[in-house]
Amino acid sequence: MTPAPKKTAAGLFFGGLLPVIAFTLIEEYYGIIPGLIAGMIFGLGEIIWELYRHKKVQKITWIGNGMLLGLGAISLISSEGIWFKLQPALMEGAFAIVLWGSLIVKKPLLVYLAEQQGQQFPEIIKSRMAGITFRTGVFFAIHAVLATWAALEWSTTNWALLKGLGLTVSFILYLVIEAVLLRRIVLKQRSE
Known part of the structure; x- marks a missing residue:
């Protein structure tokens, strides 16, 4: 099933928002490393949810969350959130x-x-x-x-x-x- 144009547009702007919210909230109260882990878990969760919900993951979701996971990993290694951001x-x-x-x-x-x-x-x-x-x-x-x-x-x-x-x-x-x-x-x- 191909996603509707409105879903694609919404995915472009709202996709990746949950990882940002998770990162921001957790980082503020628990520090950078827990924030990064939370953001990465939510990024992976968006991919899994879209796969479950639509039986397919949009390219923009793969690219955005793939970058988020990759840059999150670099941030974890360097202990700096800048790469994630x-x-x-x-x-x-x-x-x-x-x-x-x-x-x-x-x-x-x-x-x-x-x-x-x-x-x-x-x-x-x-x-x-x-x-x-x-x-x-x-x-x-x-x-x-x-x-x-x-x-x-x-x-x-x-x-x-x-x-x-x-x-x-x-x-x-x-x-x-x-x-x-x-x-x-x-x-x-x-x-x-």
Whole structure:
């Protein structure tokens, strides 16, 4: 069974949130090593839950939680939580590169993902998707820099807020702005 587009989008933004919450709470009260172990257990739990629930694990879950487990292991070895905290920044940076790379091959990732879900864009919107894809890459690149700064300099609680709430709210606001601008362009071209 293929996950619905809404489930895939929700997985992108909310996936990995339980490990962050577990890490943050346990680290605050019991220290870095128990926090890392808790975060890694919840990361593995997300993979197992998705496999149980959907009989398949989405690629984004494998990548995100795989990185979380790998960086968590490095953090355990070094006894520093910084590697674990860098996972969101690395994911966002990689996503920015993938978005920009899709433009180089002349197949904007956002169009490709929509088509994979059976959606078709009107030509007027499809012609604007390269610009939206580029700007979305810029959004994720900026957020990756902010997430790196948060991992290095912010408290664990503030870092977790940026990872969970900050990314979600800022991306929703960004999408609303893109939608309003795209709607204006479409209405203007239809009236001409």
